[in-house]
Amino acid sequence: DAGVTQSPTHLIKTRGQQVTLRCSPKSGHDTVSWYQQALGQGPQFIFQYYEEEERQRGNFPDRFSGHQFPNYSSELNVNALLLGDSALYLCASSLGGSPPGYTFGSGTRLTVV
């Protein structure tokens, strides 16, 4: 039973560029949440997707956007990258509608130079 899969594992981007991160949820899960974890800090909630719609959003600017596909996989897009966007981006899946019992992926390490 595959867990949560994220790709790529690492990438380096230049300030001002755009990036797309991908997540495949655990089998049987229909909800995907994205978190940003800066070095030495706890993860911060970006947004959650359920039934292909953004259900809830944290305190992140509109440069952060997402999408959920009919197969429940999800993408996180970040435009106009800033140095401060360098972080570990974590995807978590769960079964929607009920309080979360998350399964986390291993994350994508984004470095903005």
Added chain:
Amino acid sequence: KQEVTQIPAALSVPEGENLVLNCSFTDSAIYNLQWFRQDPGKGLTSLLLIQSSQREQTSGRLNASLDKSSGRSTLYIAASQPGDSATYLCAAAYGQNFVFGPGTRLSVLP
């Protein structure tokens, strides 16, 4: 504002010691509380999940307690081992998302 704090920020102990990690949350209206382990540069591994109606959960050498009224949770690790070295994060579930603490960085010395 919903906030989660963890004490201590870092902890270094000799192998074999029993230890307690503390977590506090400001808003007691949680759905559940979860403890995670994170190895350097890696994702999160769920250790224990305590539903809001529960008082504690146990898994092997780990025991987590929850006191909603006081906004506190503790993670007890018995007979610590070098392999327990990692960052431990607690997360309070509000609605559909978690609010995470900053973590406790644990080092168990052989």
